[in-house]
Amino acid sequence: MLEVQGLTIRADGRDLVRDLALRLPAQGITALIGPSGCGKTSVLKWLAGILPQGLGATGTLRLDGAPIAPPHRALSYQPQGDALFPWLTIAQNAALGLTVAGLPRRAAHARVAPLFAAFGLAGCEALYPAQLSGGMRQRAAFLRTMVQDSRLVLLDEPFSALDAVTRLRMQDWLRSRLQAAPRAVLLVTHDLHEATGLADRILVMAAGPGRIRAEIPVPIPQDQRSEAALAPLRETLKTLLLEDPPR
Amino acid sequence: MLEVQGLTIRADGRDLVRDLALRLPAQGITALIGPSGCGKTSVLKWLAGILPQGLGATGTLRLDGAPIAPPHRALSYQPQGDALFPWLTIAQNAALGLTVAGLPRRAAHARVAPLFAAFGLAGCEALYPAQLSGGMRQRAAFLRTMVQDSRLVLLDEPFSALDAVTRLRMQDWLRSRLQAAPRAVLLVTHDLHEATGLADRILVMAAGPGRIRAEIPVPIPQDQRSEAALAPLRETLKTLLLEDPPR
Amino acid sequence: MLMRVLTPLAVFAALLAGWEAYCRLAGVSPLVLPPPSGVLRALVQNRAEIAPHAQATLSVAALGFSLSVAFAFLTSVVLQALPRAERALMPLFVASQTVPLVALAPLMILWFGFGLLPKVLLVVLVTFLPMLISLLSGYRQVPQAFVDLLQAMGAGRWTVFRRARLPSARPAFLAGLRISATYAIVATIFAEYAGARRGLGIYILAAKNNFRADLVLAAVVVSAGLTLALLALLHLAARLTARGPEGQAPDA
Amino acid sequence: MLMRVLTPLAVFAALLAGWEAYCRLAGVSPLVLPPPSGVLRALVQNRAEIAPHAQATLSVAALGFSLSVAFAFLTSVVLQALPRAERALMPLFVASQTVPLVALAPLMILWFGFGLLPKVLLVVLVTFLPMLISLLSGYRQVPQAFVDLLQAMGAGRWTVFRRARLPSARPAFLAGLRISATYAIVATIFAEYAGARRGLGIYILAAKNNFRADLVLAAVVVSAGLTLALLALLHLAARLTARGPEGQAPDA
Amino acid sequence: EIPAPTDAQTPVTIALDWTLNTNHIGLIVARDRGFYAEAGLEVEILPYSDTSSAALLASGAADFGYLTSLGFLSARAGGADLVALWATMQHETGRLVYNSDNAAITRPADLSGKTYAGFGSAWETALIGTMIAHDGGDPVWDTVTLGTGAYEALAAGQVDFTLEVATWEGVNGALLGRHQSAFRYADYGIPDQQNGYIATRATVLAADPDLVTRFMRATQAGYAWAADHPDAAAEMMIAAGDFPNPALVHGSMQAIVEGGYLRDGAAPVGAIDADRFAAMARFLFDSGVLKDAGGAVLAWPGDVSAWYDQSWMAK
Numbered sequence A, B: 001m002l003e004v005q006g007l008t009i010r011a012d013g014r015d016l017v018r019d020l021a022l023r024l025p026a027q028g029i030t031a032l033i034g035p036s037g038c039g040k041t042s043v044l045k046w047l048a049g050i051l052p053q054g055l056g057a058t059g060t061l062r063l064d065g066a067p068i069a070p071p072h073r074a075l076s077y078q079p080q081g082d083a084l085f086p087w088l089t090i091a092q093n094a095a096l097g098l099t100v101a102g103l104p105r106r107a108a109h110a111r112v113a114p115l116f117a118a119f120g121l122a123g124c125e126a127l128y129p130a131q132l133s134g135g136m137r138q139r140a141a142f143l144r145t146m147v148q149d150s151r152l153v154l155l156d157e158p159f160s161a162l163d164a165v166t167r168l169r170m171q172d173w174l175r176s177r178l179q180a181a182p183r184a185v186l187l188v189t190h191d192l193h194e195a196t197g198l199a200d201r202i203l204v205m206a207a208g209p210g211r212i213r214a215e216i217p218v219p220i221p222q223d224q225r226s227e228a229a230l231a232p233l234r235e236t237l238k239t240l241l242l243e244d245p246p247r
Numbered sequence C, D: 001m002l003m004r005v006l007t008p009l010a011v012f013a014a015l016l017a018g019w020e021a022y023c024r025l026a027g028v029s030p031l032v033l034p035p036p037s038g039v040l041r042a043l044v045q046n047r048a049e050i051a052p053h054a055q056a057t058l059s060v061a062a063l064g065f066s067l068s069v070a071f072a073f074l075t076s077v078v079l080q081a082l083p084r085a086e087r088a089l090m091p092l093f094v095a096s097q098t099v100p101l102v103a104l105a106p107l108m109i110l111w112f113g114f115g116l117l118p119k120v121l122l123v124v125l126v127t128f129l130p131m132l133i134s135l136l137s138g139y140r141q142v143p144q145a146f147v148d149l150l151q152a153m154g155a156g157r158w159t160v161f162r163r164a165r166l167p168s169a170r171p172a173f174l175a176g177l178r179i180s181a182t183y184a185i186v187a188t189i190f191a192e193y194a195g196a197r198r199g200l201g202i203y204i205l206a207a208k209n210n211f212r213a214d215l216v217l218a219a220v221v222v223s224a225g226l227t228l229a230l231l232a233l234l235h236l237a238a239r240l241t242a243r244g245p246e247g248q249a250p251d252a
Numbered sequence E: 001e002i003p004a005p006t007d008a009q010t011p012v013t014i015a016l017d018w019t020l021n022t023n024h025i026g027l028i029v030a031r032d033r034g035f036y037a038e039a040g041l042e043v044e045i046l047p048y049s050d051t052s053s054a055a056l057l058a059s060g061a062a063d064f065g066y067l068t069s070l071g072f073l074s075a076r077a078g079g080a081d082l083v084a085l086w087a088t089m090q091h092e093t094g095r096l097v098y099n100s101d102n103a104a105i106t107r108p109a110d111l112s113g114k115t116y117a118g119f120g121s122a123w124e125t126a127l128i129g130t131m132i133a134h135d136g137g138d139p140v141w142d143t144v145t146l147g148t149g150a151y152e153a154l155a156a157g158q159v160d161f162t163l164e165v166a167t168w169e170g171v172n173g174a175l176l177g178r179h180q181s182a183f184r185y186a187d188y189g190i191p192d193q194q195n196g197y198i199a200t201r202a203t204v205l206a207a208d209p210d211l212v213t214r215f216m217r218a219t220q221a222g223y224a225w226a227a228d229h230p231d232a233a234a235e236m237m238i239a240a241g242d243f244p245n246p247a248l249v250h251g252s253m254q255a256i257v258e259g260g261y262l263r264d265g266a267a268p269v270g271a272i273d274a275d276r277f278a279a280m281a282r283f284l285f286d287s288g289v290l291k292d293a294g295g296a297v298l299a300w301p302g303d304v305s306a307w308y309d310q311s312w313m314a315k
């Protein structure tokens, strides 16, 4: 279990996030949802240990009760968009986390190779990102993240660069992928349809300064999440989100 | 009523859109929905008379039965994003369509001025786009389109640059705006939640080559479109869209 | 902000100090390498003599640069309207940059006399292309959506140019202006070298022929000062003419 | 594609024809303006003499250019790691471009003698800054997400540089290389003018002092040819070393 | 003395004052007839460049320099540590030229108010001013600094007059069929001077007088041979250099020999005449051309005999 306490993020004397507390169970998807600029990305970057230079932060992070300092191997981070390096093949991109961690190239590729099929990328190993469709690129980015074998995966709006239809497809894909190989996930999004469709638990953030306003469990099993079943929850969330004054 | 018949759009000998027919009533919102690359933008650009150079098109366009050739004053086009000119003030941006059409500057500004309040932009006349939030910029773009007094408004994914919460807000705003000042609208989107939330009628396009697969009326009155009421329709649409093979 | 000015100045002062120390300690002949103090003294003592030369250089540079900007602008307007002409002419313009001007300058004096023409022409030759390339690439930087919007409003080619392409090219234009301005003074001096009545080029030539390295370097200092002043002026003009909120921030 | 090559060539041929016709019809003295045919004849007749000069120029240019690229690369690596040093040094580098080299070149010969050093230094002076600026701006063009990704993977500063910044700078590096290459030959000729044993600069100077405008222009043609060959070589190298699918398309 | 063995040749460089021409004939002859090699020297004649030979010599970039009279005197007076070893031309080869069809010019006084194509050296002003004033004119004129472009500009009538070397540009003008007339400096108040000095640094002379002697004697032998065999020397020169117009070299050599420029009376080739040396120096001092390193006009030092040294000629 990952626990954040008293997280305050400051920029130029202004609190972007104030005294935020967070608990992430060892299993399941937690969605972090909120209006633009409320600090979702900042919280995620702090967890990943890559808060931008201008920002200062205080707060404690515990993994199973023991304090840890990010960046930590137990957490892997997937930035917004796919962030695939255009000058590397898909295989090289997928192995990036391993080679950066010091694994020899050959060993890293051996670790990555068996996963391509499961990620719907069989035969794409030697292609370059520009040769792939948006959905395939996104799956390659997931492969790069998942092969790092961390305990918690931090996803910053993984589907925001995709069109809505591909997004629906990728949500289905991610759901089944996580059922096949469970992993704890923190998913940042501002799309309530996405959050309700994927998450086991939704944290609603409010802006000015950023804080957690509500924690909403999603009690519907993953395979029964039809539009009708999710409708009441979505209505609630919509009201919650639209309550927040526009910025 | 606007009528398109036998529209075929070609690029390099390949048909992007083939033999497409379309009828737009004089009132209400028609959504054009479909996967990425199916040709939605191309159809809209053909209607606006701005098909890119590489593309060739054949087809007829009739307004109330009489053939017309785009660009035509009866149709106004709003490109993806907000396309506000950063070097013009909001008032100058809003008056752009009028001044380009040859109206003197003073007269154009006089026509635009009374509308700022209704578009939630009172006091922003002399500001520059960079000084406005995303939602305000989008409203300014709508103001620029609506003041052109065309009979049909062509919107290409007007909300795609906005975050999900602002998008919800802007959908509500557009709905009420159109109720206050009705206008026929053709709304291109690939977001089924958006299409069902706003449209009176949904045209579902399929790719390879682009064609209309289904025409689905949305019989629910605009003020009763709760998540629950829309759920069955959304489920149908989702199935329809996901049926199309991924590209 | 203050630090951003002070640090380079400190480094510069250190360089000068090192040069001065080297001259004094190694006892270098001032004929070969005068110390900075010697250059400064020469500059102060001969300021009355240098001033008219500097003024002559400045006028030629200003005239050539203005003509070059005007000419580049007109050419860019024509070329953006005629893509075929652009494709035909740009390779020639680019190839023209590979000609060693050091060889051409004396010939140009022969061809065009020693009036203003050859010097202005040389300045134009040096400064024209960066401007033209910047402008053309600036026109291309207009977002397609802006063009689409205007065309759907019924705008013709010229309206699209005037209302979207031209304003979009402003940053690129300023960048080109800055590059060209950096070379305007240097190119003028270069042209004067090949033949002139007056100007820093002539002054440098005479100083060199009279074995006055200190005066050569004094003239170099003046020339660098003129260029920096020209750049500062452009920076100011860019700020003053900026439209929109970026008028407050330095956008150039 | 063929048209893109043929149209500029046709325009160029037309220009040459106009020049030739002017020389013949106006009866210009070939001492002042030789016709293109005269230049060509001079070039062919004196090719054996020009060749060793061209070769000398090419070696100096190649050496200076390579050193400049290597030096610019090393400097860029150091400066991107030390932002404070970058802020302190860049204004000085930029100011150095405002110095009229025409004045400095003879002094450099005096300071560093008749050997390779002053000429190579001049080439470096001219070509270093465009490279450095291109590289530094290239490093900055790396998407923040790439840096974030690597840092979250535990990468240090150097790994981020090597795996993300450096490859991102490739297009900017190639652009800088092209700009610098355009000036390498010209700068060498310029340096030779101030003092050399051999080289196109010396050849041009001698031809000029012997009143042989045709030989001057022949040497100019050779120099332009060398520059274009250098640019073509770079283009080829860029294509051959391209990674990814853009390797097929011209990316430079 | 014993010539050094040929396999241990001492490298020596000499910088030129101008693009290779007949003034340098002795250097080419000495090199190509092997006089230098016999003296154990491997002489490299550096091509002319935009950097003056006086500066190259003073800075140590060359061991010897072929300098114009003005170049030597300015550098020496300005504090450069140079010693003249040799004077090629026993009389002034320079002269002031104008187009013969320019009816407005008949005498130096007519040059007042005319346009002069100059070269950017300080003594031109003193020279022309003195000539005009000596002839009773008002020494005011317009200067355009053109360098070598001066001759084409004069031929094209863009300027009224310029200075030339009679034995080079003068011969070339005649070959091109240009009708030009000239005023000799010495006729209008300028002391007749020797021209074309070979100099070295005093430190070189002090450190290795033997080298200087070997070099200068071989050079002298070269010039002497050239004076005796003008046509053969011209051929040698043509073979050595890249001369577009061989007739110019022959014509120039002929003019040099006929004009008594190389050999004047009984004096050995290259001898420096003390009186004429001092007279010219005096003229330059008095007309304010010579300045110190700080730019201040120098006063006549009274004696300049230490500025040259021809002890290498003595046995």
Ligand SMILES: Nc1ncnc2c1ncn2[C@@H]1O[C@H](COP(=O)(O)OP(=O)(O)OP(=O)(O)O)[C@@H](O)[C@H]1O
Pocket (backbone or CB within 6 Å): A011, A012, A016, A034, A035, A036, A037, A038, A039, A040, A041, A042, A043, A052, A053, A054, A055, A190, B163
């Ligand atoms: N480097 C920085 N310096 C100063 N302020 C910053 C910096 N980075 C972000 N901010 C501010 O912090 C706030 C939160 O930004 P953040 O990116 O975390 O929001 P977000 O919730 O991820 O928004 P979005 O949904 O638009 O991605 C914003 O108001 C932003 O302007």
Ligand SMILES: Nc1ncnc2c1ncn2[C@@H]1O[C@H](COP(=O)(O)OP(=O)(O)OP(=O)(O)O)[C@@H](O)[C@H]1O
Pocket (backbone or CB within 6 Å): A163, B011, B012, B016, B034, B035, B036, B037, B038, B039, B040, B041, B042, B043, B052, B053, B054, B055, B190
């Ligand atoms: N100028 C062009 N030349 C050739 N093909 C083009 C051109 N413009 C678009 N296309 C192709 O036409 C097809 C339809 O493009 P279009 O932009 O109309 O799709 P869309 O439905 O709007 O997609 P999206 O949802 O991604 O905006 C795509 O396959 C695209 O690659």
Ligand SMILES: [Mg+2]
Pocket (backbone or CB within 6 Å): A040, A041, A042
């Ligand atoms: Mg974010």
Ligand SMILES: [Mg+2]
Pocket (backbone or CB within 6 Å): B040, B041, B042
């Ligand atoms: Mg589209």
